[in-house]
Amino acid sequence: MSRQDRSSTSSEAAADEIDLLTLFRTFWRGRLMIGSAVVAAILLGGIYAFVLATPTFRATSVVVLETRQSATTGLESVLGALSSDSETINTEVEVLKGRELMGRVVDELNLIQDGEFNGSLRPKGLISRIKSSIFGEDEQTAEEAQRIKDGVVSALLDGIQIRNVPNSLVFQITVTSTSPVKAAKIADTVAKLYINDQLRVRFEANEVATRWLSDQVAEQRAAFESLDEQVRDFRAQTSVINGETLAAMDRQLKDTRRRIEQMTSESGELNIRIAGLPADAPTSRRMQLTNDLSRMQEQIAALTEVERTLAADFDRQSQELTRLEQLAREAEAGRLLYEHFQTRLKEVAAQQGINKADSRVLSQAVIPSGAAAPRKSMILVMSALLGAMAGAGLVLVREMRANRIRSSQELEAFTGQLVLAQIPQLKQKSSKDLIAYLARNPASAASEAVRNLRTSLLLSAAELPPKVIAVTSSVSGEGKTTTSVALAQNLTHMGKRVLLIEGDVRMRSLNHYAADVPDERKTISAALTSQAMLAEVTLKLPNIGDVILGAKSQINAADLFSSPRFAELIAEARAQYDIVLIDTPPVLVVPDSKIIAQQTDGVVFVTRWDSTTREQVAESLSQLKNVRVNLLGLVLTQVDPAGLKRYGYDAYGAYYGNRYYTQEG
Structure with a gap:
């Protein structure tokens, strides 16, 4: 760095120091104004903190989410198991903040009759009282009642904070109220109704599953009985043999066909022999062969008729057996499906008695011994800081607007004389x-x-x-x-x-x-x-x-x-x-x-x-x-x-x- 650069840097540093010194002197000259502003702000803050502000109390109930993978009931649950991923945790937080749950809290504690949450119960203003005295009180319609309840739910939500403890399955339900007892009671009620809501959802799901399974058991039983009746009727109406007899018939049919083929072959050979006899062969010899050929042809014809009859019986028996087996399989499938739904119905019925919520209360709310707000010491400190800032601002504004000479230093600095x-x-x-x-x-x-x-x-x-x-x-x-x-x-x-x-x-x-x-x-x-x-x-x-x-x-x-x-x-x-x-x-x-x-x-x-x-x-x-x-x-x-x-x-x-x-x- 050159000497000129160092000189420039030194000058800038000196200028900054002078500016800060001038600013400090300005504030020092205005210390009375700043002090007055601080005192006034502390006084106003004290009036607000000790007189005007309504004390509020905070109570916290703690709920822990229990995943259901550790269940030891041995029964398959109707509802899917809750996981511990961030989506599940965020979902449960929103459930805790849901207006439906808060509506149940309002009904449980009758908060509609509490002026802290129901603004319509607070003292009316002068104009409202005059209107009421002239026109009378309006009848409350269903829409008006619902609007009031919605307002109470909104006011309750404003006083409730749901927080998930990081890296855990723990939820903190913090309630702020003007009454310490009420704050603890609301926090515990939210936790209780949240757990009851889980049981209610599970119970309703079991009820729906039970009704559906009952209908399915009845339907499957009727279907199974119908199929079983069809099997019995089919057996009664037909002379169905079993598979072993049908196999024997198949073997007999095959033997008959082999004999026909063999005899047909022998008949052909015999024809060849007859045709090969010399002309001077004895007549008895020719007759004897001719008679053998005739008997053989008669046997072939008889065997052919037997083969046709056996084939027809085999085809009929095969079709009837196939139909019987199909009906038997359908009846068996209906029986198995019926038994499955019946078993599931028994499991669901048994599960209704052992259902448990996905959460449990880890710690009930403790009635606070002191008010959480207003934080009087903090209000006084903040009031002092705001007063100091306001006073400093007024001093700066006064200095900026000051157009008159107030000291010899100002006069010398301004004129150079x-x-x-x-x-x-x-x-x-x-x-x-x-x-x-x-x-x-x-x-x-x-x-x-x-x-x-x-x-x-x-x-x-x-x-x-x-x-x-x-x-x-x-x-x-x-x-x-x-x-x-x-x-x-x-x-x-x-x-x-x-x-x-x-x-x-x-x-x-x-x-x-x-x-x-x-x-x-x-x-x-x-x-x-x-x-x-x-x-x-x-x-x-x-x-x-x-x-x-x-x-x-x-x-x-x-x-x-x-x-x-x-x-x-x-x-x-x-x-x-x-x-x-x-x-x-x-x-x-x-x-x-x-x-x-x-x-x-x-x-x-x-x-x-x-x-x-x-x-x-x-x-x-x-x-x-x-x-x-x-x-x-x-x-x-x-x-x-x-x-x-x-x-x-x-x-x-x-x-x-x-x-x-x-x-x-």
């Missing part, structure tokens, strides 16, 4: 009382502030301190005349030769310090229009010293001070006095102060605490700068010590609450 002094606000009613007070109390905070201003001016340039000084401000009422008089008085008591000139001939504020109305021949106007000498227009005022007062003039004030005579008068005063102070009009009102300042060594700019706006100060200094006026410094006047404390600037005012200062009447 040195603040020579801060002069506190005095409660004297008149200007004369103020000068008398300063004269009587040289060690007061106000006197020390003026003395600080005097020291700053005299030491502003050690080699050549200013001699002719103009005192001005942005607008009227900022204390420039009082500052001028107090500074003149302080310098005079120091032993300096001081001349105070009324430069504001339009308002003539210095005239209030004179006992009588000044002679117009002894005023600044006379000195500038009649060429009167300096000594001729100078007056001595008690506790102030030499003063040139103002008077009305037919000549415009700006023109009056623009005359060469004014420059000559200032030169004469510079030669005769150590310090010449000129009280001038406000910069933003008339151009007189800018004209007068051209004949001075510099200007002291007065700003009233918490009154003069930043825009006024900026515009005034800009106008003075445009006419190349030497600005000696700024003075913050009429500073209110209580106001400084209220705004958090008490560390900046060293002129109040300090034992170095004395204040007398």
Whole structure:
């Protein structure tokens, strides 16, 4: 990293530190407002927590889900076994939160008559009471009753929390109610009805299965008996032999066919022999063979008839046996199906007596000994935090909207000029009382502030301190005349030769310090229009010293001070006095102060605490700068010590609450 980069980083860090410090100082100045906001918030939170809030209690009943794979009944259940997967657990949670189950809880505990859940039982408002008194009570319809029950169920659901303990089959049923006993009772009732609901579902399933199995047993019994009757009838109506006899018939038929084939073969051979006899063979021999052939053919014919008869009997017996066997098989199948349904019916009937729920209560709800809400300590802590945030926000808003100067640091930071002094606000009613007070109390905070201003001016340039000084401000009422008089008085008591000139001939504020109305021949106007000498227009005022007062003039004030005579008068005063102070009009009102300042060594700019706006100060200094006026410094006047404390600037005012200062009447 280059040196320039490190320097830039350091500057940014310094800027951040300054911003944080400024923010901290802002909050510190507004600590009273923040503290008040915190106290107010804690008070409101305390009123809510201890007075307004209705205490609520929480009770928890614990239910555990038991999977049915571990059942030892030995009977097959009508319902499928519950598994422990996430889908089953989530399903059971939704069942616990179901409106049907909650409706049973409402009916079980008669919560419709409980004002905590039934809003219609709560005290009616004024408008509702007036309507009831005029029109009477409306009859409750079935739809209205159902709507009320739905509302009670919804209110009950709002007060119930169902939670599955992670990585377990345990469900926590937490109920919140205004009554600790009611909370525990509702939690236990939900658990009980949830388990009863499982038994009810299982019982209803068994009932349905029993009815269906009973119907099936009756149907299968009738079918079996019908088939068995058909077998018996078939046996009675036919001369059915068994399979062994039929096999013997088959063997006899095959033997007969072999004999026919053999005899047919022998008959053929005999024909060949007869045909092969020579012509001279004996007749007896030929006759004998012919007779044998005839007997053989008769036997073949007889055997053929026997074979035909046997074949017909075999085919008939085979068909009847097949039909009998089919009927017997159907009857046997009907019997087996009947016995199966009968066995299943007995199992279901037996299972009704040993049915158990899929869940059991692991822990019943305990009546809470203390309220779960409102959490008073938490409410107070949160109230304090919210109050602090609100107070800090108000402080920031106030600082953002603040457009008036409230400290010398703000004035210096805003203008870039040195603040020579801060002069506190005095409660004297008149200007004369103020000068008398300063004269009587040289060690007061106000006197020390003026003395600080005097020291700053005299030491502003050690080699050549200013001699002719103009005192001005942005607008009227900022204390420039009082500052001028107090500074003149302080310098005079120091032993300096001081001349105070009324430069504001339009308002003539210095005239209030004179006992009588000044002679117009002894005023600044006379000195500038009649060429009167300096000594001729100078007056001595008690506790102030030499003063040139103002008077009305037919000549415009700006023109009056623009005359060469004014420059000559200032030169004469510079030669005769150590310090010449000129009280001038406000910069933003008339151009007189800018004209007068051209004949001075510099200007002291007065700003009233918490009154003069930043825009006024900026515009005034800009106008003075445009006419190349030497600005000696700024003075913050009429500073209110209580106001400084209220705004958090008490560390900046060293002129109040300090034992170095004395204040007398």
